[in-house]
Amino acid sequence: MSCVTPSWSVAMKKNQLRVNEFGLIERFFRPLAVNNPGSASLQDDCATLSVKKGYQAIYSMDTMVEGIHFFKDDPADLIAKKLLRVNLSDLAASGGHPRGYLLALCLPHGFPLKWLENFSAGLQDDQTKFNVSLVGGDTTSSNGPITLSITAIGEIPKGRVIRRAGAMVGDDIFVSGCIGDAAIALKLFEEIGRAKTLKHYPSLYNRYILPEPRIGLGKLLAGTATACIDISDGLYADLNHICLASKVGAKIEMGAIPLSICATNIIEKNKDYWESVYGGGDDYELLFTANKDQRNVIENFASILNISISKVGCIQSGKGISILDQFGHVVPVRSFGWQHF
Structure with a gap:
């Protein structure tokens, strides 16, 4: 992954050319919409x-x-790629196929054009990667921080959308990929700084800054998964969203949570990092439930897509989520995931 493009703070030190809203659209964003006649x-x-x-x-x-x-x-x-990808991840969690997106930017006065050039280039790269294009949006200025928003638009066969409210007692709980890398990276940022994290733990750094939306898996899960969500707020928090919507409880086997090699090595040295695994966020892996008779089907999905899918627990009656260690003891949870307010 290249990290050579200028950051906001670096670009701000350079010449800050002013441009009106329509000049900005013409220069940086109209090229992102040329392949969509509806724009x-x-x-x-x-x-x-x-x-x-x-x-x-x-x-x-x-x-x-x-x-x-x-x-x-x-x-x-x-930043642009992550903004687009986290929105595409939501479409994936519903089983949808991305078609287009709306973009809103709220930028400080005197924004540097070089920053916008690189921002739009990042969007262009991922538009090509995910076969999606810009259809519209809005730009405005403010005295506050940079605020960016995307509304992603997708499509799905009628009646096939996957909701959070469909999990049933006895269903298996699955996750794609590895859990905790992004949250561990964020914790390392705080402890040793971003530069050292990138140098010593590049795989974790990349998982945080550039997530991979599971669009292919989401489309396959439509009609198979009983409930689905992408892990943005954390494994515990997002599973709780499913449980509340479905009016069920859940049990997770701590030892079944899939970890990357790098995360495993860090946790072996400091068990406190487990809190980041189930209490952190930004994984953008899919967390879903399915009937037990779908296990072979889901295993086949993993083979088709060449990704890992792990069974980590089951849905049970009642309320709440229990995380069990290797001895069947309930693990105390101190971090319940990201809260916006």
């Missing part, structure tokens, strides 16, 4: 987007604020 080249107040016959549109919106969701010195192209 009208960003010249109208509204865009159009049709879905295929037998499909319905799905929508999701996420906002990122400087100092909360990204650091002031993060490269602009990677």
Whole structure:
């Protein structure tokens, strides 16, 4: 992963050319919309987007604020990619296929054009990677921090959307990929700094700054998973969202939670990092439930996509979530995941 593009703070030290809203759209964002005729080249107040016959549109919106969701010195192209990817991850959790997105930017006065150039280049890279394009949006200035928002638009066959409220007692609980890398990276940022984290733990750093939306898996899970969510607030917190919506409880086997090699090595030296595994966020892996008779089907999904999918627990009656250690003892949970308020 390249980290050579100028950060916001670096770009701010360079010449700050002013441009009006329409010049900004023309220069940086109209090229992102050329492949979508419904965008009208960003010249109208509204865009159009049709879905295929037998499909319905799905929508999701996420906002990122400087100092909360990204650091002031993060490269602009990677901020753009993460902003798009976390929204595509929401579509994946519903089983949808991405079609387009709306972009809103609230930028400080005197924003550097070089930063915007790199930001739009990051969006262009991921538009190509995920076959999606800009259809519209809004720009404004403020005296506050950079605030960025995307509304992702997808489509899914009618009646196939995966909700959080479908988990049933006896269902298996699965997660894709590895859990905890991003949250451990964030903890390392606080302890040793970002530069040393990147130097000594590049795989964890990359998982935090550039998540991978599981779009292919989400599409396969439509019709198989009984409930699904992407892990943005943390394993415990997001499983709790499913449990509350489905009016069930859950049991997680601590030893079944899949860890990367790097995370395993860190946890072996300091068990306190387990809190980051189930209490941290930013994994953007899919957490889903399915009937036990779907185990072979799900194993086949993992093979088709060449990713890992791990069974980590089961849905049970009652309320609450229990995390059990290797001896069957309940593990005390001190970190319940990210809370916005």
